[in-house]
Amino acid sequence: MKHIRLTDVTLRDGMHAVRHQFSLKDAREITAALDASGVDIIEATHGDGLAGSSIQYGMAKEPEEQYLRTVCETAKNTKVAALLLPGIGTLEELKRAADCGIRVVRVATHSTEADIAEEHISEARKMGLETVGFLMMSHMTALDILVQEAQKMESYGAQCVYVVDSAGAMLMDEVRQKIAALRHSLSKDTEVGFHGHNNLGCSIPNSLGAIEEGAVRIDVSLAGLGAGAGNTPSEAFVAVCTKLGVETGTNLYAVLDAAEDIVRPKMHQPILMDSNSIMLGYAGVYSSFLLHAARASEQFDIDIRDILVELGNMRIVGGQEDVILDVAYRLAHGHNQESHVVV
Amino acid sequence: MSKLKAGIVGSGNIGTDLMFKLLRSNWIEPVWMVGIDPNSDGLRRAQKKGLQVSSEGLKSALEKGAELDIVFDATSAKAHVRHAKMLLEADIQAIDLTPAARGPYVVAAVNLSEHLAASNVNMVTCGGQATTPMVYAVSRVVGVPYAEIVATIASKSAGPGTRQNIDEFTQTTARALRTIGGAKTSKAIIILNPAEPPILNRDTVYCMVDQTGFDVYERIDKSIRDMVKHVQTFVPGYRLTRDPIFRDNLVSISVEIEGLGDYLPVYAGNLDIMTAAATKVGEEFAKHRAVVKNTM
Numbered sequence: 001m002k003h004i005r006l007t008d009v010t011l012r013d014g015m016h017a018v019r020h021q022f023s024l025k026d027a028r029e030i031t032a033a034l035d036a037s038g039v040d041i042i043e044a045t046h047g048d049g050l051a052g053s054s055i056q057y058g059m060a061k062e063p064e065e066q067y068l069r070t071v072c073e074t075a076k077n078t079k080v081a082a083l084l085l086p087g088i089g090t091l092e093e094l095k096r097a098a099d100c101g102i103r104v105v106r107v108a109t110h111s112t113e114a115d116i117a118e119e120h121i122s123e124a125r126k127m128g129l130e131t132v133g134f135l136m137m138s139h140m141t142a143l144d145i146l147v148q149e150a151q152k153m154e155s156y157g158a159q160c161v162y163v164v165d166s167a168g169a170m171l172m173d174e175v176r177q178k179i180a181a182l183r184h185s186l187s188k189d190t191e192v193g194f195h196g197h198n199n200l201g202c203s204i205p206n207s208l209g210a211i212e213e214g215a216v217r218i219d220v221s222l223a224g225l226g227a228g229a230g231n232t233p234s235e236a237f238v239a240v241c242t243k244l245g246v247e248t249g250t251n252l253y254a255v256l257d258a259a260e261d262i263v264r265p266k267m268h269q270p271i272l273m274d275s276n277s278i279m280l281g282y283a284g285v286y287s288s289f290l291l292h293a294a295r296a297s298e299q300f301d302i303d304i305r306d307i308l309v310e311l312g313n314m315r316i317v318g319g320q321e322d323v324i325l326d327v328a329y330r331l332a333h334g335h336n337q338e339s340h341v342v343v
Numbered sequence: 344m345s346k347l348k349a350g351i352v353g354s355g356n357i358g359t360d361l362m363f364k365l366l367r368s369n370w371i372e373p374v375w376m377v378g379i380d381p382n383s384d385g386l387r388r389a390q391k392k393g394l395q396v397s398s399e400g401l402k403s404a405l406e407k408g409a410e411l412d413i414v415f416d417a418t419s420a421k422a423h424v425r426h427a428k429m430l431l432e433a434d435i436q437a438i439d440l441t442p443a444a445r446g447p448y449v450v451a452a453v454n455l456s457e458h459l460a461a462s463n464v465n466m467v468t469c470g471g472q473a474t475t476p477m478v479y480a481v482s483r484v485v486g487v488p489y490a491e492i493v494a495t496i497a498s499k500s501a502g503p504g505t506r507q508n509i510d511e512f513t514q515t516t517a518r519a520l521r522t523i524g525g526a527k528t529s530k531a532i533i534i535l536n537p538a539e540p541p542i543l544n545r546d547t548v549y550c551m552v553d554q555t556g557f558d559v560y561e562r563i564d565k566s567i568r569d570m571v572k573h574v575q576t577f578v579p580g581y582r583l584t585r586d587p588i589f590r591d592n593l594v595s596i597s598v599e600i601e602g603l604g605d606y607l608p609v610y611a612g613n614l615d616i617m618t619a620a621a622t623k624v625g626e627e628f629a630k631h632r633a634v635v636k637n638t639m
Contacts, residue, residue: 051530054491054530054532055491055549055551055593056491056493056532056547056549086509086510087509087512087513087532087533087534087535088513088532090510090513090514091510092510092514110535110536110537112498112537113498113506113535113537115503115506115507116501116506116509116535118506118507119507119508119509119510314538315536315538316536317534317535317536317537317538319493319532319534320493320495320534320536322493322495322547322595322597323495323545325588325595325597326584326585326597329585329588330585333585
């Protein structure tokens, strides 16, 4: 029987879907349910990681340290992770997060820029944190480059490297190829993981393909709560794994109940594959752009699909939320208009 | 008045681009380029342009009797800590393009003449040179309780120094937004984009303002456009990508920088603004010395 470990991202990626507005009470309830379910790791931070609270990405409801402390104090059995994107968060915030009680850090870069994470990964190891490298927007990066970037993260000290389908744009063959390539080129002590988004409805099949190619860590989220059409839904994935005889260590009824009774009532809108989130996957655009693009589309009265396709054409990467407004503005006004705008 | 004699330490992309700008200066004459790699393209080009070169570091150049009025340091923060000491002892004014921050910050478009006689000034970061003027343009009209900037640069324009010390970039830039830009609190974010062909450097600047209303927006808008014109006097490729957007107490400004392409490619506007700003500061030092000399 195959054993894999689940990392639940409801309290991190799920933050995108609630505009980073989870309260301490929300965090406590979700953590308690996850802690009882048997998942291995609970990731919690602003959707864009430590120090993500900003005008660019949206202000979080709660101060970062209180949010993390609440999750760490509520989780009795489960390890808590923080996400860190170098360029947004710094070692200073990581140290504070460690003081709050996190035991795992996932250091994320765009899938061609691993070397900006050298300091953070190696320092995290020195701090005694379990350290994971997270290669975002892996669909944009050719196989050989992705392997090199994964090897860089491994050389800095990452104990696990993830293929991250931030745009929910990858299909099964691509996931298999990229996971297999990492599995074959990294040392056998380094684990490989997969983080999916469901924009094209492929999050579960992609995650299963990843497991078959040697991934042992899979990201899931209760009721799929996450950016775009959400992440791989925990409850469905645990059900599928149980049927296939893949051991997740997670209790099916516990995640079913947590998704249904605790997370769904907290949703701002249902997580589903609607026209907009499908377009994210289709155009290969960072899933967290969804709500920002929806807002810009409203503000400038432009079809959101045109905005998303243009962002895909421009090969915009994660974190460039500011370009969404520029694109909407440009589509609405054309260039060189000499008057300022009040909206 | 003869030109100030300048040394450039660091024969990489920045040092070499800086040399081409200094060669055009009416106030400064680059006479030495000092590197550590004898095969570097920068040293080769410097030699071709008639500069004396050394590949054995600053110490050896000074020992060889390099007579310099001013030194531009385009090495690394770590190396500059050593260089700063040597230059101080040799009584040579230093313009530091690394994040070492031994001396006070200078943002060429804002506080150019504040530290004319300082023995060492620091050029903050490329993002700082580009975005601090915009925050200042807003804060000279209204109070700015919070400023946030997002610098997006082409992956190819981020050298190993930036990559290894990315925290330094965000922390130093954020500090300059407060101390020179005039914001009460601040945050800086940097994003690397690997697209091919490389994207132009762009910076988004958000300012929260403590007054709103159409008249206030008008005044802020004018101040921003005046500042853009001012920056263009030494960085011609600095421009708004769109009009400033005002929404309640938030102003959103977006600029891009097309470099001059002296040595670095035009997309690396982030590096171009750094070398252009350093040149501008050096020239200001030279003018100041001329005035002091003439009045004595």
